[in-house]
Amino acid sequence: MSAKYLQIAADLTKKIEQGSYIPGSFLPSEPNLTALYHVSRETIRKALNELMLAGLIQKIKGKGSIVLSNARFSFPISNITSFDELNQQEQMHATTRVLALHDSHLPINISQELNLTDTAATYIGRLRSVNHEPIVIDEDYILKKYVPQLSKQVAENSLYSYFEQELGLAIDYATKAITVEPASNKIINQLQLTDTNLVVVVRSLTYLKDTSFFQYTVASHRPDKFKFIDFARRKTEHGGFIL
Incomplete structure (x- = not known):
């Protein structure tokens, strides 16, 4: 509940x-x-x-x-919001299909960037749809050090509910990079892109409360279905906030 x-x-x-x-x-x-x-x-x-x-x-x-007028689903980039939570907040009635679930390793560029030696991970590829229309492809690498096994049933639902409520992991913060990129032919077909070959890609590095890195995510969004929002507050020259 x-x-x-x-x-x-x-x-x-x-x-x-x-x-x-x-x-x-x-x-x-x-x-x-x-x-x-x-x-x-x-x-x-x-x-x-x-x-x-x-x-x-x-x-x-x-x-x-x-x-406010709201023609697209709003994704708050300044928070760590799972797709399942967004689905509930936006009342999208979205469905999830697991495309892939297998043992893997972090991409080399990520393991090198974070200077990690233990890179064993579970790879999960998922297609999110609303009204039978695909809108997002999520690709997650979850370190086995923290999540040894993942089932298809868990992957079809909320990973974060499982991580936090079942495994007791304290997910705390993430860094995100957002780019607009040409999509691969595979993603074009999966997202059924017709008017554009561009996708909005959000790459996230997610950490636990003890600062341990545990998840890398690449989420490819249809640009006609989302808008990305943030909240910013202007600081004064003395370090305080303008109210």
């Missing part, structure tokens, strides 16, 4: 998508949402923050949360 604020965020997302709250209109106030969902104001604020990260709303001081 997901956290209450995620359930509320999913419900509000659904209402926005179904037109109950149209772009340019305001969501009910925080007190009204608190009463509507019978939760604390802090829970409502967490739910609204999820909508902001997804690019669905903008908070305007003294007025509330205005609904």
Whole structure:
């Protein structure tokens, strides 16, 4: 069962998508949402923050949360968000097909970059689809040092739920590089690209709380199906933040 604020965020997302709250209109106030969902104001604020990260709303001081136009799925690049979590937040009703699952090693350039000698990994290739339309290909290398075995059933669902809840791994931070690149013929066919041969590629190096590297991911996205969002705050010359 997901956290209450995620359930509320999913419900509000659904209402926005179904037109109950149209772009340019305001969501009910925080007190009204608190009463509507019978939760604390802090829970409502967490739910609204999820909508902001997804690019669905903008908070305007003294007025509330205005609904934004959102024609593409929003992927928050400043957070470590799994596809399964994005699927729930965006109510995409996506499906996952495992394309490959076998023993492997980290790519040489990654092992050299990180100066790793133990590079034994499990490779997982997965195709994500929405309404039977392919939108993402994920390629993951999971170090066997931390995850000795992975089943197809786990790969078809949420890896992070398995890592965190079943194995007790503390996933903490990641570095990401985002590029737009020509796709290989294989990826063009898998994503059924017709109008372009370009994909948005997100390469991620993910680390545990003790700073141990454990996962390398290459995710190829259809550029017509996603927008990538970040949150930035301007610093003052004295190191503080402008509010």
